[in-house]
Amino acid sequence: xxxxxxxxxxxxxxxxxxxxxxxxxxxxxxxxxxxxxxxxxxxxxxxxxxxxxxxxxxxxxxxxxxxxxxxxxxxxxxxxxxxxxxxxxxxxxxxxxxxxxxxxxxxxxxxxxxxxxxxxxxxxxxxxxxxxxxxxxxxxxxxxxxxxxxxxxxxxxxxxxxxxxxxxxxxxxxxxxxxxxxxxxxxxxxxxxxxxxxxxxxxxxxxxxxxxxxxxxxxxxxxxxxxxxxxxxxxxxxxxxxxxxxxxxxxxxxxxxxxxxxxxxxxxxxxxxxxxxxxxxxxxxxxxxxxxxxxxxxxxxxxxxxxxxxxxxxxxxxxxxxxxxxxxxxxxxxxxxxxxxxxxxxxxxxxxxxxxxxxxxxxxxxxxxxxxxxxxxxxxxxxxxxxxxxxxxxxxxxxxxxxxxxxxxxxxxxxxxxxxxxxxxxxxx
Amino acid sequence: xxxxxxxxxxxxxxxxxxxxxxxxxxxxxxxxxxxxxxxxxxxxxxxxxxxxxxxxxxxxxxxxxxxxxxxxxxxxxxxxxxxxxxxxxxxxxxxxxxxxxxxxxxxxxxxxxxxxxxxxxxxxxxxxxxxxxxxxxxxxxxxxxxxxxxxxxxxxxxxxxxxxxxxxxxxxxxxxxxxxxxxxxxxxxxxxxxxxxxxxxxxxxxxxxxxxxxxxxxxxxxxxxxxxxxxxxxxxxxxxxxxxxxxxxxxxxxxxxxxxxxxxxxxxxxxxxxxxxxxxxxxxxxxxxxxxxxxxxxxxxxxxxxxxxxxxxxxxxxxxxxxxxxxxxxxxxxxxxxxxxxxxxxxxxxxxxxxxxxxxxxxxxxxxxxxxxxxxxxxxxxxxxxxxxxxxxxxxxxxxxxxxxxxxxxxxxxxxxxxxxxxxxxxxxxxxxxxxxxxxxxxxxxxxxxxx
Numbered sequence: 102x103x104x105x106x107x108x109x110x111x112x113x114x115x116x117x118x119x120x121x122x123x124x125x126x127x128x129x130x131x132x133x134x135x136x137x138x139x140x141x142x143x144x145x146x147x148x149x150x151x152x153x154x155x156x157x158x159x160x161x162x163x164x165x166x167x168x169x170x171x172x173x174x175x176x177x178x179x180x181x182x183x184x185x186x187x188x189x190x191x192x193x194x195x196x197x198x199x200x201x202x203x204x205x206x207x208x209x210x211x212x213x214x215x216x217x218x219x220x221x222x223x224x225x226x227x228x229x230x231x232x233x234x235x236x237x238x239x240x241x242x243x244x245x246x247x248x249x250x251x252x253x254x255x256x257x258x259x260x261x262x263x264x265x266x267x268x269x270x271x272x273x274x275x276x277x278x279x280x281x282x283x284x285x286x287x288x289x290x291x292x293x294x295x296x297x298x299x300x301x302x303x304x305x306x307x308x309x310x311x312x313x314x315x316x317x318x319x320x321x322x323x324x325x326x327x328x329x330x331x332x333x334x335x336x337x338x339x340x341x342x343x344x345x346x347x348x349x350x351x352x353x354x355x356x357x358x359x360x361x362x363x364x365x366x367x368x369x370x371x372x373x374x375x376x377x378x379x380x381x382x383x384x385x386x387x388x389x390x391x392x393x394x395x396x397x398x399x400x401x402x403x404x405x406x407x408x409x410x411x412x413x414x415x416x417x418x419x420x421x422x423x424x425x426x427x428x429x430x431x432x433x434x435x436x437x438x439x440x441x442x443x444x445x446x447x448x449x450x451x452x453x454x455x456x457x458x459x460x461x462x463x464x465x466x467x468x469x470x471x472x473x474x475x476x477x478x479x480x481x482x483x484x485x486x487x488x489x490x491x492x493x494x495x496x497x498x499x500x501x502x503x504x505x506x507x508x509x510x511x512x513x514x515x516x517x518x519x520x521x522x523x524x525x526x527x528x529x530x
Numbered sequence: 531x532x533x534x535x536x537x538x539x540x541x542x543x544x545x546x547x548x549x550x551x552x553x554x555x556x557x558x559x560x561x562x563x564x565x566x567x568x569x570x571x572x573x574x575x576x577x578x579x580x581x582x583x584x585x586x587x588x589x590x591x592x593x594x595x596x597x598x599x600x601x602x603x604x605x606x607x608x609x610x611x612x613x614x615x616x617x618x619x620x621x622x623x624x625x626x627x628x629x630x631x632x633x634x635x636x637x638x639x640x641x642x643x644x645x646x647x648x649x650x651x652x653x654x655x656x657x658x659x660x661x662x663x664x665x666x667x668x669x670x671x672x673x674x675x676x677x678x679x680x681x682x683x684x685x686x687x688x689x690x691x692x693x694x695x696x697x698x699x700x701x702x703x704x705x706x707x708x709x710x711x712x713x714x715x716x717x718x719x720x721x722x723x724x725x726x727x728x729x730x731x732x733x734x735x736x737x738x739x740x741x742x743x744x745x746x747x748x749x750x751x752x753x754x755x756x757x758x759x760x761x762x763x764x765x766x767x768x769x770x771x772x773x774x775x776x777x778x779x780x781x782x783x784x785x786x787x788x789x790x791x792x793x794x795x796x797x798x799x800x801x802x803x804x805x806x807x808x809x810x811x812x813x814x815x816x817x818x819x820x821x822x823x824x825x826x827x828x829x830x831x832x833x834x835x836x837x838x839x840x841x842x843x844x845x846x847x848x849x850x851x852x853x854x855x856x857x858x859x860x861x862x863x864x865x866x867x868x869x870x871x872x873x874x875x876x877x878x879x880x881x882x883x884x885x886x887x888x889x890x891x892x893x894x895x896x897x898x899x900x901x902x903x904x905x906x907x908x909x910x911x912x913x914x915x916x917x918x919x920x921x922x923x924x925x926x927x928x929x930x931x932x933x934x935x936x937x938x939x940x941x942x943x944x945x946x947x948x949x950x951x952x953x954x955x956x957x958x959x960x961x962x963x964x965x966x967x968x969x970x971x972x973x974x975x976x977x978x979x980x981x982x
Binding site for chain 2 (some may be wrong): 142143144145183184185186187188190191192193194195196211213218242245246248249250252253255256257258353354355356357358388389390391396399400401402403404405406407426427428458461462464465466467468469471472473474475
């Protein structure tokens with residue numbers, strides 16, 4: 102009883118601290134969803150604009166289009182060429198970053214909040230989003246560089262394994278279609294412009310602002326970022342992936358270690374089973390140095406330096422994955438061991454002791470997830486992009502606490518079917 | 531002067547007040563230095579313990595022992611069982627890890643602030659009471675060998691870098707890889723690790739750094755309580771280790787499965803020893819920023835975008851270290867271009883600075899970026915602790931960090947031109963080339979042309 106009380110108090114205490122992370126949300130006049138956290142302690146402003154414009158929207162035969170569109174977006178925009186953009190950002194000490202994954206394309210600006218620094222930086226961000234040039238020479242050059250980098254990546258075992266894993270999990274879905282030198286070569290400047298016009302629209306945008314800014318300034322800035330974009334339609338999602346049959350994919354490579362991935366398509370962002378799966382996976386392979394996989398594969402047998410498991414919820418069913426690397430001659434034993442650990446966990450779930458340890462860490466470490474502007478930005482942009490509840494962070498610890506061992510077992514049974522698991526090995530004997 | 535002015539208008543007033551005394555420092559009677567940087571933005575704290583012992587302190591035949599011991603530090607003491615350290619940190623809602631460099635070995639935990647005391651108790655315990663169990667060692671050394679396979683043996687660029695350092699340094703222990711040669715790992719014993727621990731893991735060879743939502747007086751008292759009881763012990767004398775002057779260009783080729791060639795040109799370079807009197811390391815830092823500080827800096831603009839001779843290109847220089855310094859130019863040639871062409875292009879960029887210098891806008895831009903990065907750094911408590919640790923570990927006081935920034939801001943265009951002329955001669959150059967091999971072992975197109 103005493104223990105229970107302590108746990109409850111700890112939650113209350115942390116929540117009172119978190120009252121500092123207040124998310125304000127509104128829709129800009131042009132239709133963008135805006136999320137704002139005012140934080141005046143440091144003279145810094147972070148702005149991230151996320152569009153539903155990831156690789157899942159690559160048209161058939163044009164794999165790599167979303168990524169190339171994003172990577173050339175800031176290489177010339179409005180009346181600035183690529184050098185003017187980079188030089189003027191550097192002049193005010195601002196950094197422009199971002200990228201594209203399967204679901205979203207992001208443009209992220211970090212700037213000092215003083216007006217003479219912030220305003221020029223924001224002007225560049227506005228132009229990059231709204232008026233990218235996609236100059237033919239730049240597109241052609243970046244196309245060539247992307248192809249070269251891809252060819253080099255395809256000689257590395259970790260990249261080969263990663264691509265084979267996604268291809269096997271999503272055989273007839275955009276998540277499994279990946280850029281090839283051929284698909285990249287076929288892209289044209291017109292493709293990039295059309296992709297930008299379709300997906301970089303106000304209705305398809307989520308804007309997150311964190312830092313030294315007032316609400317009224319945030320409103321003006323947010324609207325100015327999308328005011329000259331087409332209002333557009335929210336992106337139409339491709340159909341969800343069909344279930345892939347279990348399979349074993351074995352690829353040859355001369356490396357000294359085998360790279361092993363085991364998993365299947367498992368969970369969508371927003372699925373209520375996220376909490377039992379997260380709590381359970383902590384024990385299985387998520388909890389750093391204290392997971393079952395770590396103990397069995399690394400500590401007891403010295404099979405691997407790194408071994409982990411995770412659920413990666415996406416717009417559609419994102420993967421569950423176990424990953425490890427071991428010297429090639431013992432790949433078969435390591436795979437069998439990892440499968441035994443997984444199968445045992447699916448069957449029995451966590452012990453009460455393991456469950457308590459998982460909850461202690463996941464709730465206790467919560468303040469560490471929010472102790473910088475950069476971390477707050479990452480959390481809030483995720484909440485916005487996937488339309489999670491605005492009080493998601495406020496209830497995170499309570500939802501973790503509420504998970505029972507039975508919840509974990511049932512959630513794992515719902516989301517993981519051992520017969521459908523896909524095993525990919527590169528460089529195994 | 532200018533630095534102070536800018537910072538005054540940039541930072542919130544309470545930060546300025548705090549900056550007068552913060553960080554705080556004390557030294558315990560056993561020689562442990564304690565540095566506390568208060569940062570009350572969030573209810574979390576970071577503990578780091580930095581030992582002034584790294585792979586450069588190893589001897590031939592025992593390479594990698596500093597890093598192996600770092601792994602063994604998680605294997606228990608008489609009062610904390612094997613693996614229990616990680617469990618206790620996890621139960622506290624914390625994250626922990628450790629890292630070994632050529633110059634130092636460091637351990638850290640990030641925790642909710644209420645848990646800091648428990649972390650200090652745990653970390654102090656393993657400073658003097660580690661079990662180096664033979665059975666645990668036998669498992670862990672396999673893990674380290676897997677780490678070497680993952681990070682070096684199967685990573686062509688890392689392998690090239692390892693080989694290059696083995697050639698660039700002949701006498702200085704920087705020639706050995708931090709992770710150790712595989713043969714040394716295969717022959718290492720638990721007794722080797724234990725001897726390393728017994729020799730070097732003492733409070734008078736360590737610095738404790740705490741950042742976050744903590745009161746420094748309270749932190750000092752906790753340090754005294756947990757670390758103050760540990761005995762100091764004299765350290766073995768460390769003789770100065772100098773690399774003899776290099777008197778001619780060296781070249782090394784590494785063959786590995788890959789698509790792209792990689793070129794690394796490493797020049798012997800000065801290291802910051804005296805913050806006030808030295809000047810060249812500051813000028814080299816600013817030269818690096820002018821050449822490679824942003825996407826339109828000279829390297830990327832000229833070599834990737836205009837001449838299209840490089841797929842990617844960069845410069846790497848660390849002005850602080852216990853041992854000798856290098857400045858590296860590195861890159862991969864663009865498709866259809868050769869390593870020799872890339873090398874000539876990199877040399878061309880250096881020659882241009884030698885002849886024409888750098889422009890004032892370029893230098894001003896580099897300084898503006900530097901200034902902004904000082905503000906951005908305040909967003910990470912971990913980063914602030916790292917900066918203090920890395921500075922102290924190489925023998926420079928963290929109190930000199932502001933002075934270093936001032937000196938960087940004062941670098942002139944002619945300073946930059948002077949170091950470009952002084953440090954990029956062929957006689958102290960080592961060139962490393964990754965010669966990519968087909969995965970199936972069959973010969974590919976004719977070998978990439980390199981200059982021999």
